[in-house]
Amino acid sequence: MNAQEVTDMFAGKNRAERTAEEAWEHLSSAWSTAGDNAGRAGRRGRRLAARAGGRVSSATDEALTRASAAADALAGRRPARPWGLIVAVGVIGAAAGWALASAARAALERQAENEEIELAETAVVVTPTYDDH
Structure with missing residues (x-):
């Protein structure tokens, strides 16, 4: 193995590591957003339950769904039929x-x-x- 092949091998590993780190950051951000939305939904729900509850709940559900899908994708699981x-x-x-x-x-x-x-x-x-x- 020459020096160029070794460099290419480590460059590929770095790209893979960077991709995994970016995916992890997105996943962490999605879970954090879902948690924040859930906390806000709880506080707002007490004050504005009739008006804002449905919209915040759907945003929270969407964030949790996307975060779960991202976690499944990172784990290599395919989406259910x-x-x-x-x-x-x-x-x-x-x-x-x-x-x-x-x-x-x-x-x-x-x-x-x-x-x-x-x-x-x-x-x-x-x-x-x-x-x-």
Whole structure:
């Protein structure tokens, strides 16, 4: 290994360390912000519960959600699948498919009935006649 390879190896490590340190700083900041928002929400909630409670609570929830996602990402955990949304889309798709199939079946039945009526109206009835010759 030459001197340049050693320098490149340590430079890469420094970049990785810097990236991890920046991620840790962002995560620490997010947790701190979430905690500060929660503290402010508690104080403001006592004074302005009816007006500001919902907005502060949603900001706190968002900060905690983002901080948790950042912690999971740093730990190498993947985000969970939104199973509720997947099931809801599946149910809606099944209902739409059933509705379309029912409509198609009804349209085919109406078409068959109309064809029968048309055939009955245009049919020629031949009755045999008997001549006594």
